[in-house]
Amino acid sequence: MRAFSYQRVHTAAEAAAAAVSTPGAKFIAGGTNLLDLMKLEIETPMHLIDVNGLMLDKIEATPEGGLRIGALVRNTDLAADMRVRRDYGVLARALLAGASTQLRNKATTAGNLLQRTRCPYFYDTNQPCNKRVPGSGCSAIGGFSRHNAVIGVSDACIATHPSDMAVAMRLLDAEVETTKADGSVRSIPIADFHRLPGNTPHIENALEAGELITGVKLPKPLGGTHIYRKVRDRSSYAFALISVAAVVQSNGSGRVALGGVAHKPWRVEAAERGMAGGAQAVTDKLLAGARSTHDNAFKIPLVQRTLAAVLAQAKKG
Known part of the structure; x- marks a missing residue:
């Protein structure tokens, strides 16, 4: 792992501004994906911005009859919430199907959505991968591809998104809430949040530079x-x-x-x-x-x- 600097922040706008003003910065919360990639030197941030102090760990009812899930709500707590279990059972089941108990205890709602879309070649720095090094090629195309994508693929990438939670969020038509460096906020439909690979598979979502996820909003429950x-x-x-x-x-x-x-x-x-x-x-x-x-x-x-x-x-x- 390469050396990096570290910063704690106290507001979402401060976090976003710090990410924009510091080259090579990354947000860190649970770190269950980022730290693994740093150890392999696939991710090499020069600066980590710790967002754990932002008090974004609440699950709250919305005026529209749905739920707002804070970005820092841990996967274990989200799956165990009685309102989620009762009204959004598909989400609770998806969360419990993901990773291990230890990882669910650390992994956050925002971090789960932001997992790198990847395949085994992404982890092998001796092999070309357009997600690691844009334009270097895709080793999975023509290589071992049992776990890879069958729809929405391109000539640049056939990796799959690993999240179980995100599949349930897509089913439920969730919205991703964010804060930008200038303090402005926006809401991104989950359908538009993750991107298909096209010619730029290293760009995996609709976030702008420094933009921080602050929560996910679920609409009112679906019956059935x-x-x-x-x-x-x-x-x-x-x-x-x-x-x-x-x-x-x-x-x-x-x-x-x-x-x-x-x-x-x-x-x-x-x-x-x-x-x-x-x-x-x-x-x-x-x-x-x-x-x-x-x-x-x-x-x-x-x-x-x-x-x-x-x-x-x-x-x-």
Whole structure:
């Protein structure tokens, strides 16, 4: 790990201003992703801005009937909150499917959203990776790609977003609240927050330089059956091969979002109109234009079978 300077801040605007004014600065809270990448010298920030003192660790009701989740709410606390368990069950289940207990105790809401979209080649600094070194090439294309994306890919990157929480947030139409260096605030729909790779896979989200996430707002609860099903190589502490987040109503209609298939949580609202018609019709629209490899082509039928199991579970209640 390379040497770095360290700073504690007391307001969101102060944090954002410090990030803009200090070259090579990064925010740190739980550090569960950043510190690992620093040890591997994949991330080499010259300055760390500690935001743990910003009092952004509350879960509060909104006037619209939803919830506002502070950026520093730990994953364990969010999953255990009675309001989340009762009204946003898909989110609680997604959180509990992620990482390990120790990591969930440290990982924050904002940090979870900001995990680097990655694949094994991202960690191997001896291999070309457009996310680490823009323009160097993508080793996964033509290499081992079993865990990689099958939809929304480009010739520059086929990595997948690792977050389980973000898939549930996408399903629920969450909004990401931020503060900029000038003190102004904005709200970014989760659908627009994460980016597809295109020719710039190293740019993974819609944040501007120095912009700090302060919270995530959930709309009022959705009725129906909430299900999160994660398919992985081992039963815990593993990224999803694919995951399905769904809210299903009694008449068979509902919403569905996927993890493990794209550079961002994947949802196609038009596909949801056919949910009452079964998993195959939904999958055909969800993954229309899919571009798989020899190693990961199995993900496409796996999505269909997993979604079918989810719909059958919802029908049983």
